[in-house]
Every structure is written in C-alpha cells, then in structure tokens.
Amino acid sequence: MDNRLDSRTAVKDTLPTVFGYIGIGIAFGIVAKASGMSPLLVFLMSVITYAGSAQFVAVSMLAAHSPILSIVFAIFLVNSRMILMSTTVARYFNKSSMLKNVIIGSLLTDETFALSMNKRNYTDNQLGFAWMNTANLIAYGTWIISSVVGAVLGNLITNPDKFGLDFALIAMFMGLLYLQVISDKSLSRLLQLIVIVLTCALVYLGLIFIPSNILILVVTLVGCTLGMVIKHAFF
Known part of the structure; x- marks a missing residue:
C-alpha cells in the first residue's frame, strides 16, 4: 500500500482480498443451489441483500420455511455490526455529500472496512471517496459474480468444504489483521x-x-x- 487515494490505487489495494470473496461467494452459491434456489434468485439476493453471512442465514431459514419476519429480524441482527463499522468510517467522510456517504455505507463490508482501516495508516489518517467507493464496487461485483458461478456449479460441487472454500474468508481476514498490526505505528x-x-x-x-x-x-x-x-x- 501507499499514500495515494485514487481509483487505480484502490484496484491494486483491493485485488488481494478478491480471492476471499471468490471462495466464500462460490460456497454460498453452491449452498443456495442445494437449498433449491435458482441461479437467478442467487443473483438477485446477492445484488439486493449483499450480506455474505446474512445470506447464508436467509437461505437456511428459507429452506426451513421460517416466517418472513423471523428471517428479516435474523438478518438485521447478523448485520447489526455494520452500524458500528459505518459509524467508524463516516468520520473520514464528514466533508463529503450525503449521497456519497450513503453510497459508501450501503456497499461497506467487513473486508473493505478492514482494508480502509489499514489504508489510513499510509495516508496520514485520511480516506477518499474515489478509493473507498472503488474498493466497495470491486467487492460488490466479485461477490455477485462468484455467488452466481457457485449456483451454476452447484450440480457439480456438492461439498464445498472438501476444497477448503469455507476457510477462504477466514484466511483473508487473518491476512488483513496481520497487515494492520505491522503497519499501525500509532x-x-x-x-x-x-x-x-x-x-x-x-x-x-x-x-x-x-x-x-x-x-x-x-x-x-x-x-x-x-x-x-x-x-x-x-x-
């Protein structure tokens, strides 16, 4: 990482995390397909809901025919941590417009949050909309594509754990944590x-x-x- 906050730098900074999205996205697609969802429904859920762990919860509850209000409440609880993350990130964009803040908050993920907290160690505690939005969009697009690919491959791969796909996200966060520790001098x-x-x-x-x-x-x-x-x- 360096101290630049432009879109091109964001692509370079975000690419190492893409493999985590691919692994867990494919795993979700496979699980969703096994639960009876079509690739189209998987696509729509990833586009509209866009919440990795919450999507796993939603699929399992839908398969169990849980009441819709129970599913909504469960997803809210699982994603409630994003309130804390968005609040933390928001102070770096207090001079940006409301629309830009909404865009950043809507697409923020655990991974891009961790990436942004690491990035500020190189930018004198600053973040920029171009960098943050590009990182979020890369994550968003990768998740959608990976989940659909997983749904398409669902008939061929019945056990994603056998390929270690369930560990991809954990490995990515371990790497981000290591980078945060070695780069934070404060x-x-x-x-x-x-x-x-x-x-x-x-x-x-x-x-x-x-x-x-x-x-x-x-x-x-x-x-x-x-x-x-x-x-x-x-x-």
Missing part, C-alpha cells in the same frame, strides 16, 4: 497483541453463552471497551 505492538488475544478469548467464551447471530456485535463492543481501558491504564 499503537503499541504489545497492546495490539493483547487485544487480539482478548478478543479471541471473548469469542470462545461468547460461543458458549451468547447467540451466534449477535456474538460479533457483543464481542466488538466489549473488546473495544476493554482495549480502551487497557490502553489508558497501562499504555
């Missing part, structure tokens, strides 16, 4: 490692006591609070 490396270990412990304990659809939101709030306390108390 925080102590020890503090970052403590928060990472603490977050892992919270997730492990949370899986025992907290419903999985709100686990990420709860762990994010608790982890950020504890990280702030530790930083001010010891660093």
Whole structure:
C-alpha cells in the first residue's frame, strides 16, 4: 500500500482480498443451489441483500420455511455490526455529500472496512471517496459474480468444504489483521497483541453463552471497551 487515494490505487489495494470473496461467494452459491434456489434468485439476493453471512442465514431459514419476519429480524441482527463499522468510517467522510456517504455505507463490508482501516495508516489518517467507493464496487461485483458461478456449479460441487472454500474468508481476514498490526505505528505492538488475544478469548467464551447471530456485535463492543481501558491504564 501507499499514500495515494485514487481509483487505480484502490484496484491494486483491493485485488488481494478478491480471492476471499471468490471462495466464500462460490460456497454460498453452491449452498443456495442445494437449498433449491435458482441461479437467478442467487443473483438477485446477492445484488439486493449483499450480506455474505446474512445470506447464508436467509437461505437456511428459507429452506426451513421460517416466517418472513423471523428471517428479516435474523438478518438485521447478523448485520447489526455494520452500524458500528459505518459509524467508524463516516468520520473520514464528514466533508463529503450525503449521497456519497450513503453510497459508501450501503456497499461497506467487513473486508473493505478492514482494508480502509489499514489504508489510513499510509495516508496520514485520511480516506477518499474515489478509493473507498472503488474498493466497495470491486467487492460488490466479485461477490455477485462468484455467488452466481457457485449456483451454476452447484450440480457439480456438492461439498464445498472438501476444497477448503469455507476457510477462504477466514484466511483473508487473518491476512488483513496481520497487515494492520505491522503497519499501525500509532499503537503499541504489545497492546495490539493483547487485544487480539482478548478478543479471541471473548469469542470462545461468547460461543458458549451468547447467540451466534449477535456474538460479533457483543464481542466488538466489549473488546473495544476493554482495549480502551487497557490502553489508558497501562499504555
């Protein structure tokens, strides 16, 4: 990464994350096809809903003939973490128009959020609409194409886990986390490692006591609070 915030640089910065979208997108398409959805419906869901984990939830609940209100509520809970992410990103675009902020917020994903937080380490804590919007559009297009490809291949690949596709997204986030740690000079490396270990412990304990659809939101709030306390108390 470098300090440029133009569209061409965004393409270069975002391309390494594309493989994560391809893997999990194909996996979703295969799962959706196995649940009885046509490639057209998969396409429409990816275009309109555009929420990876929530789409998996929606497909499984549709297959189980769950009430529509239950599906809507479940998707809201799964995606509620985006409220926190959008709020964090919004402060970098307070001089942009409302329309531009809506566009960025509508297409923001976990991956582009993590990518943007890493990018600001190289740009003196700045982000630009051209860079952010290009990153979001690449993610959006890749997800749509990959999910449709997965739906088309659904008859040929019945078990995506056998090819390790279920691990693609996890591997991508591990890479983004590593880049964030080594490039962020504003925080102590020890503090970052403590928060990472603490977050892992919270997730492990949370899986025992907290419903999985709100686990990420709860762990994010608790982890950020504890990280702030530790930083001010010891660093």
